[in-house]
Amino acid sequence: MRTKTVRVLLVEDDDGDALLVEALLEEVSAPFVLARARTLAESERLLADAECVLLDLGLPDATGLNALHRLLSKPDAPAILVLTGRDDEREGITAVAAGAEDYLVKGQVDGELLLRGVRYAVERRRSEDAQRQLREAKLLAAERARLERGLLPPPLLQNSDVDLEVRYQPGGQRMLLGGDFYDAVGMPDGTVYAIIGDVCGHGPDEAALGVCLRIAWRALVLSGAPPEKVLQTLDQVLVAERHGDGIFTTACMVTVAPDRRSARYFLAGHPEPLLMVGDRIVDLPQSKIGVPLGVLPDYAWTGVDVPLPSGWSLACYTDGLIEGRVPDDIDRLGVERLCEILEAHLRNGPNWMDSVIAEVTELNGGALDDDVAILLLKDGK
Structure with missing residues (x-):
C-alpha cells in the first residue's frame, strides 16, 4: 500500500x-x-x-x-x-x-x-x-434535542375528538432546527387552540426565541387569555426577548369551537390555512393578513370566522413549503401551485403530508432552502 x-x-x-x-x-x-x-x-x-x-x-x-x-x-x-x-x-x-x-x-x-x-x-x-x-457533534445533537422539545412539543389534546398530525423538515443541508414552531392545546370546554409560527432567520438564537414564544403561547392559552389578546401579548414577549431590533415572527393561530362546526383563525403576516373536505380544498372567507409579530407596537389582530363542514381538516404551514423553486420558472412555487399539488395527493388518500413535501422538494431540485412545518387539524368525530 x-x-x-x-x-x-x-x-x-x-x-x-x-x-x-x-x-x-x-x-x-x-x-x-x-x-x-x-x-x-x-x-x-x-x-x-x-x-x-x-x-x-x-x-x-x-x-x-x-x-x-x-x-x-x-x-x-x-x-x-x-x-x-x-x-x-x-x-x-x-x-x-x-x-x-x-x-x-x-x-x-x-x-x-x-x-x-x-x-x-x-x-x-x-x-x-x-x-x-465527535464531542462537538454530540453536544450539537443534545442541543438540537432540547430545542426540538421546545419548538415541537407533544400537543395537549388528550381525550379530544380533534385529531392532530404534524411534520417538520429542516431547510437546506443544515439538518438543524430553525425558528419554526407549533403547538396545540385542548381546553376543558372543548375548544381547541393551535398555532404555527416562523421566526425570521436561522440559527440557535432564532430557535431559542421560537421556544420562548411557543411556551408563552401555551401559558397564555392555558391561563384563559382571550384569543384576541394572545397575539398581542406574544408581540410584547417577542420585543422583550429578541436579540435584534429587526427580528420578527409570522404566525397563524386557530381556535376550533367545541361543537367542531366553526373555527376562527388569526394571521400575523403568515400564509392562511387550507381547509379541506374529502379530496378538495374549500375557499376560506376573505381575510386580512395582519402584520408579523414585532413590527408595529400595539397592533390589534382580528380573527376570521370559518364554518367547518362535516369531515373537515385544516392545514397550517410555514412558508418554506411555498418558497421552493419550480423548474423553468423564475417565480417561487406559491400557494396556487401548492393547492394543485395538494388536491392531486388528496385524491390518493388522506395521508398526503409526506408525499406533498417530497414533491415540493423534487420540484425545487433538492433540499428546500427554508424549514417546513405543517400542522394538520382533523375532525375526529
Whole structure:
C-alpha cells in the first residue's frame, strides 16, 4: 500500500541544524514534503499548508514557549514536534504539557526516530481532531434535542375528538432546527387552540426565541387569555426577548369551537390555512393578513370566522413549503401551485403530508432552502 505523503514545516534558523534534519529524512526515504521557515513570522505564513511542524524553540523573533503558544493559537493548528538542545530536555517536557505532541533532542535523533515521531504526531493530532469533532457533534445533537422539545412539543389534546398530525423538515443541508414552531392545546370546554409560527432567520438564537414564544403561547392559552389578546401579548414577549431590533415572527393561530362546526383563525403576516373536505380544498372567507409579530407596537389582530363542514381538516404551514423553486420558472412555487399539488395527493388518500413535501422538494431540485412545518387539524368525530 502506498504511504501517504506528509507535509512538514521545519521552523529552524540554524542552517546546519536544518541540513541535518533534511539529511536524516533523506536517509530513511521519508515520504515527506519538507518546507522551511527561518522565523516564527515566516512560519505563520506557511502554517496552513503543513500537517506537522518541527519547531525550534530558539528563534530570532521568539524564545522559549512563545513560538509554540502562538502557533497553537492558530485555527486548525497542525501537529507540532518541538526540537530542543541537549541541555533543554526539561523545556521539551514543558512544551508537551503546553500542547506539543512530542519533543526531540537535537543530536540524539536518527532518521527512523524522526520518521516515527512525525507520523505519531500527525496521527495523534488527527485522532484528537476526530474526538473533538465527535464531542462537538454530540453536544450539537443534545442541543438540537432540547430545542426540538421546545419548538415541537407533544400537543395537549388528550381525550379530544380533534385529531392532530404534524411534520417538520429542516431547510437546506443544515439538518438543524430553525425558528419554526407549533403547538396545540385542548381546553376543558372543548375548544381547541393551535398555532404555527416562523421566526425570521436561522440559527440557535432564532430557535431559542421560537421556544420562548411557543411556551408563552401555551401559558397564555392555558391561563384563559382571550384569543384576541394572545397575539398581542406574544408581540410584547417577542420585543422583550429578541436579540435584534429587526427580528420578527409570522404566525397563524386557530381556535376550533367545541361543537367542531366553526373555527376562527388569526394571521400575523403568515400564509392562511387550507381547509379541506374529502379530496378538495374549500375557499376560506376573505381575510386580512395582519402584520408579523414585532413590527408595529400595539397592533390589534382580528380573527376570521370559518364554518367547518362535516369531515373537515385544516392545514397550517410555514412558508418554506411555498418558497421552493419550480423548474423553468423564475417565480417561487406559491400557494396556487401548492393547492394543485395538494388536491392531486388528496385524491390518493388522506395521508398526503409526506408525499406533498417530497414533491415540493423534487420540484425545487433538492433540499428546500427554508424549514417546513405543517400542522394538520382533523375532525375526529
